[in-house]
Amino acid sequence: MTEITVPAARAQPVDRTRAKRKAAWRRRRLVLLLMAPWLIGFSVFFGYPLVMSVYLSFTHYDLLSSPKWIGTANYRYLFTQDSQVGGAVKNTLWIIAVMVPLQVIFAFGVATMLARARRGVGFFRTIFYLPALAPPVAATLAFVYILNPATGPVNILLQHLGIDGPLWFQSPGWSKPSLTILGLWGVGNIMIIFLAAVLDVPRHLYESAELDGAGPFQRMRWVTLPTISPVILFSVVIGVIAGLQYFTQAYVAANVASGQASQAGDQTVNNLGYPEASTLFYPVLLYQHGFRYFNMGYASAMSVMLLLVAFTVTVLIIRNSRRWVHYVGAAK
Amino acid sequence: MRRVGIGLLVALVLGAAVIAATARTTANAGTSAAKAKNITIWVGWSAAELKAFKGVVAEYDRKHSDVTVKVVGGINDDKITAAIRSGKVPDVVSSFTSANVGSYCNSGAWIDLKPFLSKDKIDVNMFPKTSQYYTQYKGKRCALPLLADVYGFYYNKKMFKAAGLTSPPKTMSQLTAYAKKLTKKNSDGSIKVAGYNPFLGFYAGNAPDLSAYAPLFGAKYVDGGGKSMISRDPAWNRMMKWQKSLVDWYGYKKLQKFNAGAADEFSASHAFEIGKLAMMIDGEWRVAFIGREHPSLDYGTAPAPVDDAHPELYGAGYVNGTIIGIPKGVKNKDEAWALVKYLTTDSHALAIFSNGVRNVPTTKASLSSKDIKPDAHFKTFLKIFANPNSKTTPITAAGNAYGSLIQAFAVKYQAGHGGDLSGGLKKLDKQIDAQLKQAQAGGVP
Numbered sequence A: 001m002t003e004i005t006v007p008a009a010r011a012q013p014v015d016r017t018r019a020k021r022k023a024a025w026r027r028r029r030l031v032l033l034l035m036a037p038w039l040i041g042f043s044v045f046f047g048y049p050l051v052m053s054v055y056l057s058f059t060h061y062d063l064l065s066s067p068k069w070i071g072t073a074n075y076r077y078l079f080t081q082d083s084q085v086g087g088a089v090k091n092t093l094w095i096i097a098v099m100v101p102l103q104v105i106f107a108f109g110v111a112t113m114l115a116r117a118r119r120g121v122g123f124f125r126t127i128f129y130l131p132a133l134a135p136p137v138a139a140t141l142a143f144v145y146i147l148n149p150a151t152g153p154v155n156i157l158l159q160h161l162g163i164d165g166p167l168w169f170q171s172p173g174w175s176k177p178s179l180t181i182l183g184l185w186g187v188g189n190i191m192i193i194f195l196a197a198v199l200d201v202p203r204h205l206y207e208s209a210e211l212d213g214a215g216p217f218q219r220m221r222w223v224t225l226p227t228i229s230p231v232i233l234f235s236v237v238i239g240v241i242a243g244l245q246y247f248t249q250a251y252v253a254a255n256v257a258s259g260q261a262s263q264a265g266d267q268t269v270n271n272l273g274y275p276e277a278s279t280l281f282y283p284v285l286l287y288q289h290g291f292r293y294f295n296m297g298y299a300s301a302m303s304v305m306l307l308l309v310a311f312t313v314t315v316l317i318i319r320n321s322r323r324w325v326h327y328v329g330a331a332k
Numbered sequence B: 001m002r003r004v005g006i007g008l009l010v011a012l013v014l015g016a017a018v019i020a021a022t023a024r025t026t027a028n029a030g031t032s033a034a035k036a037k038n039i040t041i042w043v044g045w046s047a048a049e050l051k052a053f054k055g056v057v058a059e060y061d062r063k064h065s066d067v068t069v070k071v072v073g074g075i076n077d078d079k080i081t082a083a084i085r086s087g088k089v090p091d092v093v094s095s096f097t098s099a100n101v102g103s104y105c106n107s108g109a110w111i112d113l114k115p116f117l118s119k120d121k122i123d124v125n126m127f128p129k130t131s132q133y134y135t136q137y138k139g140k141r142c143a144l145p146l147l148a149d150v151y152g153f154y155y156n157k158k159m160f161k162a163a164g165l166t167s168p169p170k171t172m173s174q175l176t177a178y179a180k181k182l183t184k185k186n187s188d189g190s191i192k193v194a195g196y197n198p199f200l201g202f203y204a205g206n207a208p209d210l211s212a213y214a215p216l217f218g219a220k221y222v223d224g225g226g227k228s229m230i231s232r233d234p235a236w237n238r239m240m241k242w243q244k245s246l247v248d249w250y251g252y253k254k255l256q257k258f259n260a261g262a263a264d265e266f267s268a269s270h271a272f273e274i275g276k277l278a279m280m281i282d283g284e285w286r287v288a289f290i291g292r293e294h295p296s297l298d299y300g301t302a303p304a305p306v307d308d309a310h311p312e313l314y315g316a317g318y319v320n321g322t323i324i325g326i327p328k329g330v331k332n333k334d335e336a337w338a339l340v341k342y343l344t345t346d347s348h349a350l351a352i353f354s355n356g357v358r359n360v361p362t363t364k365a366s367l368s369s370k371d372i373k374p375d376a377h378f379k380t381f382l383k384i385f386a387n388p389n390s391k392t393t394p395i396t397a398a399g400n401a402y403g404s405l406i407q408a409f410a411v412k413y414q415a416g417h418g419g420d421l422s423g424g425l426k427k428l429d430k431q432i433d434a435q436l437k438q439a440q441a442g443g444v445p
Helices: A008-056 A073-080 A085-116 A121-133 A136-146 A153-160 A175-185 A188-199 A203-211 A216-227 A229-244 A248-257 A282-292 A296-323 B002-035 B047-063 B077-086 B098-107 B114-119 B129-133 B157-162 B172-182 B234-250 B252-261 B285-293 B333-345 B347-357 B376-386 B401-414 B421-439
Strands: B037-042 B067-072 B092-095 B144-156 B191-196 B277-283 B299-302 B319-325
Touching: A008 A296, A073 A296, A073 B421, A085 A121, A085 A175, A085 A188, A085 A229, A085 A282, A121 A188, A136 A175, A136 A248, A175 A248, A188 A229, A203 A216, A216 A229, A229 A296, A248 A282, A282 A296, A282 B401, B037 B077, B037 B333, B047 B067, B047 B333, B047 B347, B067 B333, B077 B092, B092 B098, B092 B333, B098 B319, B114 B333, B129 B144, B129 B319, B144 B157, B144 B333, B144 B347, B144 B376, B157 B299, B172 B191, B172 B234, B172 B277, B191 B234, B191 B252, B234 B252, B234 B401, B234 B421, B277 B285, B285 B376, B299 B376, B319 B333, B333 B347, B401 B421
Parallel strands: B037 B067, B037 B092, B191 B277
Antiparallel strands: B092 B319, B144 B277, B144 B299, B144 B319
């Protein structure tokens, strides 16, 4: 008797579905496996700290004993009673409103000049980029020394020219401008990006504009700036985020300028914000509360607010950028 | 087959050798463990001061063959906190920041020493009252004092002689007059030699939170109820007005320039040591620094001048000090306590260490120990330490957070940006009370 078997054609739909599912799962597994290093790193170094910060912001936590739930008390103190927060926010806003635009303009200016250079291009690019490689602590130490109002070479030179130099890092009015000068000196990273963007502007656009009678300024305004506008957006966003997190240079400058450099890290003296809280930026105050005053719960509340502000500001900038950023080749 | 057999035999022999060696090592370790336990102590001292501390510990090692002590220097409170949080703690820790004892005791990060003190029948009254205060928080004693820092007055005898001054000033008005007399200026009006530099933040004697001046004016921080009373105590008003008036006489910007040109406080070019400063308030450690760096400097020490309204305070000064304790999680508690007890209560050990770093020994008995090297300059600080009017700053659970608020206002006021003093001090009281409430209120000195 001939054995009856189910024709292969009828068994195929079920097998095919199962096989498809298995293949899809294998693909997903492979993707997860390849993404695992990033996922683990993201979870351990960003996700977990973020969740913990939010949790700790609702607790009283002194780093040494278990967190104690206190609800919104930290936030109420932050918004209504901390007398130092207002000044810290103003200082941080100053950095964003003054240092960031100056850095973008200065980086663009240097990049434009470098793009036009004919001789020694490599040399000049290196010279202008090198400061960005200097470690921030060393660079700040050097600047505080150079701008020392009594013994620094800048004020000695000014004295020879008959000018009574400012107190730089010793003056509350000049401390932030001094940090801005330091920031401009180290603008190499953004400068390199601007240089690449400026060099990438299509030549024919300049030629067309020239043919239409556009002068150098008009070519800059109507050709260069719109073409590199995505890079400007990037620089502004990165600059604002860096400004909101401004810490290292302020910390080092305050300690060194106050004459207590040997005591940096030592909690017997507190020079953060020197002089007169003019360099007490929001992240510096956050650090002070978390690590000097054993007030990590409150510091966590400050960090959550900082995250929200940074997120909001970034969204606003990107939304606003639709009006002035042009992506080459993008559909209208 | 033969090769397999030889191979097996070799493997067996090697294995037996490894087992025997391990057993011997374990046996040795067991025997060694019975001989000496290793304990570690973390301290803040470094360089010459660390060497002096290691000398004291070496003496302890010689007297206690059952323990070997490893000393790690250059530690600060950030490292101590990180170690406690990680669970990998040394057996004994020491900190220069007594202001943090509130957190350490309150959180249990440093263990309660009362059971050990009771077991060994040690009466804490062997320490002066001020040192007792800054080593506990709300009655919980988690630390003991290990040498104190006492602030007194240093003056350049050669400059005094040249100016016709025969003795150090005893009141603030005398200090002001002497400062003006001893100050020398360059042709461009900048300060060449400062008679006395009152600028807050210039060296430790001008602590920007006014802590070094507060005992000299009898200024109180908190009332009996734990509320900040800076605006209600007229001493603060007088203290800040005096300080600002002298800053104004010199010129704020001129003092800033002078300070910027002065060397780091712990360098050998310290302004007083090289003759750029005629008088200063500083800690007792300066005696050792001058002895090492400028032994030929002709100088004198005395109690710091006091508020004219309170001449009875003369002889007192600001006191603070190093604290020592046992962090939680330590396994060798008994050995750790034995070391802490030796370092803090043994008069000989305290005296020897005091000789090495020229800090003040912190038991009443050790103050008059024959082992203390006689030194006329240093003797001044022993007397200041023993003075009942010598005070320290309040201990809270938030470190020196309130000090930062005082500092923020005081530096603005000295610059002329603080506005009305009385109004500013009232606002400061409210800020401090809010902050203490936020971080848990502390005790009173």
